[in-house]
Amino acid sequence: MTETSLKVETVKEALSDLGTVEQVRWNRTKVTTTVEKVREAILRTQSILGCDHLVQIAAADNGKTFELIYHLSGPHRMIVALAIELPRDRPEAPTTSDLLPPAGIYERQIHDLLGITFRGHPALKRIILNEDWPANEFPLRKDWKMDPNRFYGGVHEEAR
């Protein structure tokens, strides 16, 4: 199987005014867009391209900026990857949990580990780290280092 029923030309037609569209593999199309246009891109991917399934939201710290990649797929088996970049000094993105219900839990996870704030998320609480983890410490950021003198939760010395 080397091609899907959704052609890259269709993706280009629907999304080319929002960013650059390229086919990176036979079943994967990457759309590089911006933070402001990502909600519009998701709406169009859902309505025009028939993507009804959010595979995952990938988040990465490349040293300079944060990258978010929304992988959407559908019955046509083509994965449409919407990539955005966030500046390091203002890591904020609009929430997509109202468009894609499963996105809410991914956004909590990304907020917990990378410190990216999702505007409009109904409950952006901790999900992975322990409850007594100190605030404003994001372990998956490249410039994060553990402070040996700081207590990061777990078992208190006196309770041992």
Added chain:
Amino acid sequence: MTLSQRLANWARVKSPWITVFNSGACNGCDIEVIATLTPRFDVERFGIVAQGSPRHADVLIVTGPVTKKQASRLRRIWEQMPEPKYVIAMGACGASGGVFRGLYHVVDGVENVIPVDVFIAGCPPRPDEIIDGVVACLGLLKGDLDHGGKAWRQKKTVEIPPSAAKPAEVTA
């Protein structure tokens, strides 16, 4: 010792009930524990029964390093177990943290959270080694019954008098 106590102790030695707690393992140890309970090794012929609830169990098998999130949960589960209770830490991770030692989200070995009676070596330990560990734990149980408590095998802390303590050498 009353007859009912003797009966309870006899039952405890003949049929220890175990419960397994995954405190952040990679699942390798859990698979080996499942293999121990299934018919190939069949520990039930020795009277070892897996229990779902820690409140019914005598032996707690902890697999894996303790993550910071699981530490308080592990402590609470251990506190729910009835006395006398025994803890077996499984694998390299249970002993020291293993490959996860020193990471930001672990408190290393199980002994940092709860007292451990038996360590099983291996990554993961084979089912026969787990059976061996439980049998060693039963040996401790018998010894504790004879000595009337766990105090006889606790390491004594040697107090160094302040005069004997060497001052830290100053190196250039």
